[in-house]
Amino acid sequence: MNTEDIKAILNRIASKQHTEDDITLLEQALVGYNCQIASQLGKYNVNIGEGKDIHIGDRIYNQWDKEAVEALVKAIQEASGIHQNTQGGDAAARDIDKRNIYENCTFIQLLAKDSNLGNLSQEPLKDLDFSDIPQESIRQAYRDALPPDASVWNLEGNNITQILQELNEFRRLFEFFNCLSQDESLPEEIRNKLSNTAKNIVSKKHPDENTNKSSADFFSDKEGLLESYLIATLERCDDDNEQFLLNAWLIIDDSVQVNDLSKFTSLLDKDEQQQGTLCKFNDIPKQLNKFLKTSLRHLRGKQYQLIVEVFLPSDLIGTEVDRWKIYDPIVEEITLGIKYPIRLRSLERLDLEYLDSYLSDWYKYWNKVKTVLHNEPIQELFAHLEEMETFNWKSLRSSLKEKIGLKVTCAPPKAKTKELFKAILTATTPIAIWTRCDIPNFDHVAAIDEILTFKPLCHLCESVRLTREKADAQTEEHLGFHLALLWEDPHRLTPNVMLELKTPGQ
Structure with missing residues (x-):
């Protein structure tokens, strides 16, 4: 018998048209070899997985034998609505009738007719054993996942099939x-399976978005780590250059890019979350340190790689964010940029008028970045600016066309920084690397080229961090003290901006 023959028998069982020969043949097929079958029976999917410890209802069978096959027949017929009352009869039938009969879904997956999990039921769900997950955990995740206005009061919290159907509808x-x-x-093994299931669901629903995974940025060799981001914005208060407004959020895991605002956790006190926190410029490092401490509490007990992204106005993009000091429980104070990869972001890219005019081109250039992320950076894809005396921002904007990045091997004068970023912003260039200070008798071009080509492009921010770490271990002048990196992913913006970009009704 082949798989199609078995599926035909299953369908006859579901419609109660099977014969004794069908049952005999099915038993022989299941006993004879480990099989794996996914079949559509009426409006339900039924998966027969290979292996031992076969789960049917509340019963576990150690092998395919006559009793297990009879229980399978009853389960299939019950799933197809053939038997509405199975309280009489043998133990298997009584097991089938229990209200939480499908609490364990490793063996039979019942999914709604119009469910978009049809394909997924064969792969990511087949290895999930909900019987190993406490009912309270399932109910809590169920409550947290549903929209706040969902009408769920009449659902039974221990019916996993009904829960999956309801969640799918929403x-x-x-x-x-x-x-x-x-x-x-939950045990780590189960959590990993659940996480993989979530990723598979997104990849099935949004196949195009799957290529936007932020893991391509940096985490390709960090398997098992959460892809965590501390995102902060620094804005001047109106008519007051002394006061700044700070906002900050934590993304605990951005491994699957999905336009879901729930992935952002505000790091501000509740009474500050609407506007942000006010502080003077010199107090900003202390505030960032506070945000970092709050982030680490959220990440406590987890394995993660944390990247810090700071949105700054163009005229402050030269701020030595990586040189700010943060608390350390052992040495009391360390330099931010040697502990965490730092990415500078342009605050202007969060302006809705800017996004209306340039976001489409920004997406185009970022898509080009993704095609070369795992390659050694191609020098031709980086425009090179090595002197500022004859600098013209329009000329630079023109040279940035079809480039994914810019390397600046001379320190931009403060007076020209804003014009430099005018070129970068209008060209929607995603990546830029530059030095904030010219080191005498030092070959800046060779040093920056070495950083760019040290590892594949997806590791650039880690290569910069390692350069800063080397500088921190010595006292003489070093490029690592002055290196800055701009990394602009258009799929990771602040939640208020992402909300504006959502299509009405999403």
Whole structure:
């Protein structure tokens, strides 16, 4: 018998048209070899997975034998609505009738007719054993995943099939599996499976977005780590150059890019979250240190790689963010940029009028970045600015066309920084690397080229961090003290801006 023959028998069982020969043949096929079958029976999907410890209802069978096959027949017929009352009869039938009969879904997956999980049921869901997950954990993830106004009062919290169907109707399956994967009371192996299921759901629903995974930036060799981001914005208060407004958010895991605002956790106190926190320029490092401490509390007990992204106005883009000091429990104070990769971002790119005019081109250039992320940076794809005496921003903008990045091997004068970034912003160039200071008798071109080609492009921010770490270990002048990196991913903006970019009704 082949798989199609078995599927035909299953369909006859579902419609109660099978014969004794069908049952005999099915038993022989299941006993004879380990098989794996996914079949559409009426409006339900039924998966028969290979292996031992076969789960049917509340019963576990150690092998395919007559009793297990009879239980399978009853389960299929129950799933297809053939038997509405199975309280009489043998133990298998009584097991089938229990209200939480499908609490364990490793063996039979029941999914709604119009479910977009049809294809997924064969792969990511087949290895999930919900019986190993406490009901309270399932109910909590269920409540957290549903929209706040969802009408769910009549659902039974221990019916996993009904939960999956309800979540699917609300298009909240990803949120459910994502929430469940972050439940620290569950074993790590189960959490990893749940996390992979969430990623598979997104990749099935948004195949194009799957190529936008931020893991391509930096995490390709960091398997198992959460892709965490501390995102901060620094804005001047109106008519007051002394006061600045800070906002900050944590993304605990950005491994799957999905336009979901729930991935942002505000790092401000509740009474500040609407506007931000006010401070003077010299107090900004202390505030960032506070945001960092709050982020680390959220990440406590997790494995992660944390990147700090700071949005600055163009005229402040030369701020030595990487040189700011942060608290350390052992040495009390360390330099931010040697502990965490730092990415500078342009505050102007969060302006809605800018996005209306330039976002489409920005996406185009970022897509080009993604095609070469795992390659050694191609020098032709980086425009080179090595002197500022004859600098003209329009000329630079023209030279940035079809380039993914800019390398500046001379320190831009403060008076020309704004014009430099006018070229970068209008060209929508995603990456720029430059030195903030000219070191005498030092070959800046060779040094920056070495950083660019040291590892594939996706590791550039880590290469910059390593350069800063080397500088921190010595006292003489070093490029690592002055190196700055701009890295502009248009798919990772602040939540207020992402909300504006959402299509009405999403």
